[in-house]
Amino acid sequence: MSIAPADLPIGKDGDSFQEAAEGATSASPEVVGTKAARVKKRLTSRTATIVSLIIAILWTIPTFGLLVSSFRPAELVRNTGWWTIFENPGFTLDNYADVLFSTSSSAPQLGAFIINSIAIALVGTVIPLVLATMAAYAFAWIKFPGSNVLFIIVFALQIVPLQMALVPLLQFFSTFLRPIQVWIHDVIPIIPEQNYLPVWLAHSMFALPLAIFLLHNFISEIPNDIIEAARVDGATHSQIFLRVILPLATPAIASFAIFQFIWVWNDLLVALIFSGGTADVAPLTQRLAEMVGSRGQEWERLTAGAFISMLIPLAVFFGLQRYFVRGLLAGSTKG
Amino acid sequence: MRTADLLGKFLQIGLGLAVFAAIIGLILFFIDKAPKRGRDYWQLVGFLAPAMIFLVIGLVYPALRTSVLAFQTNNGDWTFDNFVWAFTQPAALRTLLNTVIWVAIVPLFSTAVGLAYAVFIDKSRGERYYKVILFMPIAISFVGAGIIWRFVYEYRSAGRDQIGLLNALVVAAGGDPVQWLQTDPLNTFLLIVVMIWIQTGFAMVLLSAAIKGVPTEQLEAAQLDGTNPWQRFWNVTVPGIRGSLVVVLTTISIATLKVFDIVRTMTAGNFNTSVVANEMFTQAFRASEVGRGSALALILFLLVAPIVIYNVNVLRKQREIR
Numbered sequence: 128m129s130i131a132p133a134d135l136p137i138g139k140d141g142d143s144f145q146e147a148a149e150g151a152t153s154a155s156p157e158v159v160g161t162k163a164a165r166v167k168k169r170l171t172s173r174t175a176t177i178v179s180l181i182i183a184i185l186w187t188i189p190t191f192g193l194l195v196s197s198f199r200p201a202e203l204v205r206n207t208g209w210w211t212i213f214e215n216p217g218f219t220l221d222n223y224a225d226v227l228f229s230t231s232s233s234a235p236q237l238g239a240f241i242i243n244s245i246a247i248a249l250v251g252t253v254i255p256l257v258l259a260t261m262a263a264y265a266f267a268w269i270k271f272p273g274s275n276v277l278f279i280i281v282f283a284l285q286i287v288p289l290q291m292a293l294v295p296l297l298q299f300f301s302t303f304l305r306p307i308q309v310w311i312h313d314v315i316p317i318i319p320e321q322n323y324l325p326v327w328l329a330h331s332m333f334a335l336p337l338a339i340f341l342l343h344n345f346i347s348e349i350p351n352d353i354i355e356a357a358r359v360d361g362a363t364h365s366q367i368f369l370r371v372i373l374p375l376a377t378p379a380i381a382s383f384a385i386f387q388f389i390w391v392w393n394d395l396l397v398a399l400i401f402s403g404g405t406a407d408v409a410p411l412t413q414r415l416a417e418m419v420g421s422r423g424q425e426w427e428r429l430t431a432g433a434f435i436s437m438l439i440p441l442a443v444f445f446g447l448q449r450y451f452v453r454g455l456l457a458g459s460t461k462g
Numbered sequence: 463m464r465t466a467d468l469l470g471k472f473l474q475i476g477l478g479l480a481v482f483a484a485i486i487g488l489i490l491f492f493i494d495k496a497p498k499r500g501r502d503y504w505q506l507v508g509f510l511a512p513a514m515i516f517l518v519i520g521l522v523y524p525a526l527r528t529s530v531l532a533f534q535t536n537n538g539d540w541t542f543d544n545f546v547w548a549f550t551q552p553a554a555l556r557t558l559l560n561t562v563i564w565v566a567i568v569p570l571f572s573t574a575v576g577l578a579y580a581v582f583i584d585k586s587r588g589e590r591y592y593k594v595i596l597f598m599p600i601a602i603s604f605v606g607a608g609i610i611w612r613f614v615y616e617y618r619s620a621g622r623d624q625i626g627l628l629n630a631l632v633v634a635a636g637g638d639p640v641q642w643l644q645t646d647p648l649n650t651f652l653l654i655v656v657m658i659w660i661q662t663g664f665a666m667v668l669l670s671a672a673i674k675g676v677p678t679e680q681l682e683a684a685q686l687d688g689t690n691p692w693q694r695f696w697n698v699t700v701p702g703i704r705g706s707l708v709v710v711l712t713t714i715s716i717a718t719l720k721v722f723d724i725v726r727t728m729t730a731g732n733f734n735t736s737v738v739a740n741e742m743f744t745q746a747f748r749a750s751e752v753g754r755g756s757a758l759a760l761i762l763f764l765l766v767a768p769i770v771i772y773n774v775n776v777l778r779k780q781r782e783i784r
Binding site: 175176178179182183186187188189190192193196204205206207208209210211239242243245246249250253254257258259261262264265266269271279281282283284285286287288289290291292293294295296299315317318319322323324327328329331332333335336339363364365366368369389392393394395396399400406407412415416419420423426429430432433436437440441443444445448451452455456 | 466467468469470471473474475477478479482486490491493494502505506508509510512513514516517519520521522523524525527528529531575578579581582583586592594595596597598599600601602603604605606608609610611612613614616622623624625626627630659662663664667668671716719720722723726727728730739742743746747752755756758759760762763766767770771773774777778
């Protein structure tokens with residue numbers, strides 16, 4: 128998923144956004160109480176409810192079908208529709224065991240790729256966030272000539288589609304990064320030559336424009352008094368950054384971290400180009416895409432594999448939904 | 463996976479994070495210890511330089527280089543052939559046409575459905591759960607979504623039990639099963655459905671937040687004037703959320719222009735379904751036609767540019783106000 132930025136600062140609005148996003152059921156009492164609200168409700172409710180129910184069902188069925196199928200025996204998945212599960216009952220965990228743990232050479236062996244996905248998403252989130260927070264602080268609180276112009280240039284880099292960066296960056300990596308990777312392998316033989324470095328760096332580079340922009344919006348909203356007070360006490364920029372900015376900006380950093388994590392986890396393009404496609408490095412998405420290409424008919428495996436790949440982003444999504452939504456809204460305007 | 467491999471992977475993660483933390487720690491340490499004279503300068507460099515170096519290596523230089531490559535043959539001679547190819551070859555033209563179709567349909571549909579849904583569930587009971595249902599696909603990868611929908615579109619020859627939902631419905635209605643993903647031009651639209659399925663939740667969440675920002679007094683005033691819900695929606699709500707509508711439309715347009723994974727997973731660009739972003743990958747990395755790939759990337763850039771420039775202008779105005 129690629130969400131381009133838009134043009135509104137986060138800041139204090141974040142809280143109202145959050146409430147709006149999660150607690151809308153408890154619309155404030157005075158609204159519910161007014162006659163207007165009651166009338167509105169009566170007029171719109173029936174058709175609206177039916178239509179929204181239909182939309183909700185349409186949106187759920189495809190995923191639900193996949194989930195049901197992933198627990199059905201191979202024979203049944205291939206020959207009967209998942210909606211006939213009551214006529215053709217059968218329930219098994221074999222599909223999951225097969226794609227995860229089977230060591231036969233024809234099995235997908237997803238275990239290794241899960242670790243890769245975690246490795247890539249974890250470091251691919253930490254690096255850009257730290258660098259972006261530092262840059263955002265510089266743009267917001269260190270005065271220098273050309274600050275505005277440079278900031279707008281950074282923002283405008285969104286204009287560069289990933290596709291434009293791929294060929295030259297790959298050449299750059301093979302010239303300059305490759306020797307380093309080989310050296311690392313020589314020093315610590317347990318780390319394969321084909322290591323995560325290029326994928327981490329690529330993800331970090333591509334995430335920066337949006338991350339700097341969003342975090343800057345938040346960090347620049349921190350009240351001047353707080354920063355000024357710290358300066359008067361003789362704090363250096365590093366101290367202000369670590370002791371004042373980081374704690375205060377934690378909500379914004381957290382919401383972007385979730386966002387970036389899910390983005391990197393779900394990425395296919397960057398992985399395809401920079402990973403080399405081996406079990407040493409390639410993430411789950413790449414392995415799944417391969418399975419679709421070579422074994423598009425093995426539905427029992429594809430359904431289980433797809434669900435495994437969704438597990439972590441969905442867990443992050445449901446667990447941290449309010450922060451996730453907030454991160455999303457940070458990039459949007461209120462109207 | 464052997465234990466040694468696993469250990470190697472964890473070692474990489476730990477080492478990677480440790481080295482990075484050490485570098486950042488050193489930077490912060492040294493700018494504090496910099497000589498008084500010029501400390502401001504060093505502080506600025508310390509905070510800004512790492513990100514800027516990454517941006518130059520990862521985006522600025524590659525973008526310039528790709529623009530050059532687009533005008534070269536594989537041997538490095540200057541040429542316009544790559545663009546001639548992109549705008550004359552039937553297959554390449556079809557790719558461009560498909561991209562236009564994608565960008566014309568996805569943002570409009572996602573936004574319309576997302577808006578309708580947001581309005582309908584506004585202030586209803588269980589609004590939160592309604593939202594999660596529509597929003598969930600955002601967390602699913604395009605590859606995962608591709609598999610989900612390939613399953614819906616799955617084909618079994620006539621007479622056999624269908625396992626794909628769509629064909630099951632067709633057969634139940636008395637029709638013959640269709641090879642959806644191989645039927646041109648229907649297949650392109652079926653891929654578009656997947657993108658709409660993903661993006662609608664995004665539009666819904668943003669627009670729902672915007673709707674809640676529309677002042678209740680205005681809606682009540684309009685109601686006292688005897689307007690019906692539709693008039694209130696059209697004359698009060700929509701103008702009130704215009705900014706958000708523009709943002710949602712532009713954001714989804716950009717995402718759609720760059721869409722790659724869906725096409726890759728579902729048809730690999732076969733059967734006339736390719737789009738610019740996918741074809742770029744195929745040309746540059748599968749066919750070793752770097753010039754053509756670069757030309758397509760440049761075209762993609764030119765398509766995205768106006769949308770982003772518009773946003774930059776809005777941003778500039780905002781910063782001037784500040």
